[in-house]
Amino acid sequence: MLELTNAEWVALSLSLKVALTGVVVSLPFGFVVAWVLARKSFPGKIILDGLVHLPLVVPPVATGYLLLVLLGVNGPAGAWLNDQFGLRLVFTWQGAAIVAAIMGFPLLVRALRLSIEAIDTSLIQAARTLGASPSRVFVTVILPLVSPGLIAGSLLAFSRALGEFGATIAFVGNIPGETQTLPLALYSALQSPGGEEMGYRLVALSIVLAVVTLAASELLGRAVRRRLTGDAL
Template identity: 65%
Template structure:
């Protein structure tokens, strides 16, 4: 029975993964909302290039993404060097860098879910609110955001789940440091590389699958409830 319990190192990897996943969503959500809105509602030069750049992490090998992050935000990178020199802030080889990697890898899923939600909003509702004197900010808070909430919930939880499962970009950018950057996938990889680590790997595998399934189930349940609530509210207003 004790062999089935998580060791302190495994618990640390679990909590670190959750912290990094949440931080990754917090990093990606504000720009994700703005970019999804811009891609859905505006035509501008470079729109295709921006859309392509947003989705690159989905099609590039994660190791390539991690290497690009290292080039940009490593201690000798153009952005990382500036942060270290002027702010004393480093991203490489610590959990903050792992959160950035999780944010980058989950960003396309978040933006895609949000963009589809913005596309699905009936523009006539927003125009009617503006006609009645509502400001653009009022329309955003009272009309648009409630209507895109199912997509927002789905995107956030998908990005969170993607961050939990991130391996290639994380290990390339911030390495494998127990207690600092060793997330569940990296801990699982380390267990598989260690003699006699099969039981530890099995425990971490079960936890990883449970978290992934839980995030997907929560996404579907919450989004469905929100859609029903929005549908009911719309019906009441129509009546």
């Protein structure tokens, strides 16, 4: 029972790779968008806010289909990516990572935004009067202070990516070893006759993964908060 089959390993490692890549890709964009939403006011801010939240409310299959249209080999963005970088997203794990990035984006931005709003800007001013350039302020003051939101948001987005199904199957299909993540493998197992046992094992694996992620989030969050406030929790 504890021994994972080869197929299960493949699905698990692919899931982790796709989710991790998705989070890493979305982090810089997420930070910029969260910063803009938290600190700037401009006309159309509410539209940006709405756009960011779209993946949360639109049916995932619809999102996946939209991506297929846009990023498909014949789609406007997909053709350009293919011509310029030889990057093909449809039916590849990179495509699955893009899906993961997009679906986790609203969760990442929400957590980061709260954290950025909570930064005391007077600390930034103090750092500037001490001779720190904006980039040094970012690394030494802003990043450490938003780290609780960074960790919470990243792990939320990571969890969301691990569970992603609809948009992934619509955009990159269900190819074992390439795009068949855990939920897709579970789906395939349940579709095939006699696949129940593997289904149970994949369900159990998914639950373990979710619990580990949640626990990591909680522990990391505590450690960071303790560092920031010095409070023993």
